[in-house]
Amino acid sequence: MDDLKIAIAGLGTVGGGTVTLLRQHADLLAARTGRRLRLVACAALAKPANLPLDGVPFFSDARVMARDADYDVLVELIGGANGIALDVVTAALQRGKNVVTANKAMVAHHGRALAELAEQSDATFGFEAAVAGGIPVIKALREGLAANRLSQVYGILNGTCNYILTTMRETGREFGDVLAEAQSLGYAEADPSFDIDGIDTAHKLAILTSLAFGTVVDFSKVHVEGIRHVSAFDIRAAEELGYRIKLLGIARRTDGGIEQRVHPCMVPIRSSIGCVEGVFNAVVAEGDFVGRTLFEGRGAGATPTASAVVSDILDIAAGRRTPTFGLPAKLLAPLKAAAIEDHRGAFYIRLTVLDRPGVFADIAAALRDEEVSMEAIIQRGRAPGETVPVVLTVHDTLERAMMRAIERIAAIEAVVEPPHLIRIEAF
Numbered sequence: 224m225d226d227l228k229i230a231i232a233g234l235g236t237v238g239g240g241t242v243t244l245l246r247q248h249a250d251l252l253a254a255r256t257g258r259r260l261r262l263v264a265c266a267a268l269a270k271p272a273n274l275p276l277d278g279v280p281f282f283s284d285a286r287v288m289a290r291d292a293d294y295d296v297l298v299e300l301i302g303g304a305n306g307i308a309l310d311v312v313t314a315a316l317q318r319g320k321n322v323v324t325a326n327k328a329m330v331a332h333h334g335r336a337l338a339e340l341a342e343q344s345d346a347t348f349g350f351e352a353a354v355a356g357g358i359p360v361i362k363a364l365r366e367g368l369a370a371n372r373l374s375q376v377y378g379i380l381n382g383t384c385n386y387i388l389t390t391m392r393e394t395g396r397e398f399g400d401v402l403a404e405a406q407s408l409g410y411a412e413a414d415p416s417f418d419i420d421g422i423d424t425a426h427k428l429a430i431l432t433s434l435a436f437g438t439v440v441d442f443s444k445v446h447v448e449g450i451r452h453v454s455a456f457d458i459r460a461a462e463e464l465g466y467r468i469k470l471l472g473i474a475r476r477t478d479g480g481i482e483q484r485v486h487p488c489m490v491p492i493r494s495s496i497g498c499v500e501g502v503f504n505a506v507v508a509e510g511d512f513v514g515r516t517l518f519e520g521r522g523a524g525a526t527p528t529a530s531a532v533v534s535d536i537l538d539i540a541a542g543r544r545t546p547t548f549g550l551p552a553k554l555l556a557p558l559k560a561a562a563i564e565d566h567r568g569a570f571y572i573r574l575t576v577l578d579r580p581g582v583f584a585d586i587a588a589a590l591r592d593e594e595v596s597m598e599a600i601i602q603r604g605r606a607p608g609e610t611v612p613v614v615l616t617v618h619d620t621l622e623r624a625m626m627r628a629i630e631r632i633a634a635i636e637a638v639v640e641p642p643h644l645i646r647i648e649a650f
């Protein structure tokens with residue numbers, strides 16, 4: 224039985240999980256591929272003492288390992304769109320070596336260039352772990368659904384945010400406290416603002432868009448909003464309205480181009496997305512022949528992510544090849560983006576207003592003037608002369624009309640804080 228020689232750069236949460244899986248399932252993986260998956264080199268800032276790496280040469284400089292070590296696959300688990308991660312991946316591909324990564328930031332920014340480099344070098348560039356952790360969604364879109372024209376792909380793509388939103392709802396705990404817990408569980412990015420500001424979801428969505436629609440990965444055209452402004456009040460109000468708040472990534476074909484948006488959403492509690500909780504992710508993809516498909520599983524953490532990393536290594540070991548983004552890189556089309564202002568949907572708006580007569584009439588007039596149809600308006604509590612929260616929902620409307628109405632509402636003297644808006648998706 225011959226060996227597949229693996230060099231691994233990054234031995235943190237995902238690297239540690241990957242080393243453990245390769246050791247623990249060594250016989251199974253060999254039986255599945257007819258090759259022994261052998262760790263021949265590793266690199267990190269420091270060699271962790273708790274991993275079974277005895278006898279595996281350690282490099283304190285990952286660039287040196289990528290350039291000089293003798294390996295068949297380089298596994299990049301350091302992170303970051305540029306810098307060291309991009310250097311080691313580029314060096315490996317230039318040597319004609321296969322690369323596996325969990326680095327969605329790098330794939331979102333350099334996906335096409337790296338796919339081209341891999342093609343020129345006749346190497347595989349795998350990133351199953353980069354999107355939705357352990358869910359094999361890259362393989363599903365690239366291979367399982369390849370016979371379809373897809374109309375949309377959307378889902379919960381960030382485990383940290385879903386964990387935070389779920390725990391806040393279940394326990395009433397504060398945002399910061401729950402974020403610290405998600406970090407200690409190994410879910411969050413090195414800079415957790417990537418998670419909570421929606422950037423990580425946008426990286427993943429840009430990758431899914433490319434696979435779903437045969438377009439060049441174009442992170443710059445994703446509309447991105449995070450979950451910082453979602454309050455415990457919104458979470459309770461959503462519940463009363465029959466919704467859950469989820470950070471979603473949505474990519475859809477529209478008449479005006481491809482819509483790519485990331486923002487918090489209210490989704491029906493009983494929808495398949497609405498009941499996906501904690502660190503779990505879910506992805507829905509709709510194709511013209513297959514119809515609707517749903518994939519659910521753990522989106523972050525050492526073991527689910529290692530499962531995805533090793534699945535890419537197995538494809539390489541077994542000699543299974545498909546184009547990186549499902550098409551030869553030169554056939555990927557430029558992405559024609561639909562403007563967010565052309566999006567149509569329903570909205571929830573939270574206002575803080577002075578509790579005095581006439582305020583509702585002013586709000587209703589602002590909506591009327593922009594031809595936005597109000598569904599309901601509810602004042603929470605009573606405090607004459609002081610401020611109270613008001614919840615407003617509106618029927619399907621064009622985003623640009625909604626934004627104009629919001630400007631008018633914000634200008635009302637009795638509206639004392641900027642309005643907070645959450646889009647509602649019916650699914």
Ligand SMILES: NC(=O)c1ccc[n+]([C@@H]2O[C@H](COP(=O)([O-])OP(=O)(O)OC[C@H]3O[C@@H](n4cnc5c(N)ncnc54)[C@H](O)[C@@H]3O)[C@@H](O)[C@H]2O)c1
Pocket residue numbers: 232233234235236237238266267268269283284285300301302303307325326327328352353356409410411412413522523524525528
């Ligand atoms: N944690 C998760 O649940 C998860 C899930 C999917 C994808 N990812 C992605 O996987 C990658 C790694 O994430 P992680 O959570 O394991 O990170 P981590 O911080 O736990 O580990 C990072 C590793 O990289 C090493 N490293 C950092 N700088 C280095 C340098 N200059 N040279 C050599 N090694 C260096 C560190 O020593 C450490 O071993 C990131 O791209 C991340 O986005 C993480």
Ligand SMILES: N[C@@H](CCO)C(=O)O
Pocket residue numbers: 353354355356380381382383384410411412418423522523524
């Ligand atoms: N920080 C990411 C890791 C998985 O990509 C998340 O929470 O989903």
Ligand code: NA
Pocket residue numbers: 351352353354355356357358359360361531
């Ligand atoms: Na995945």
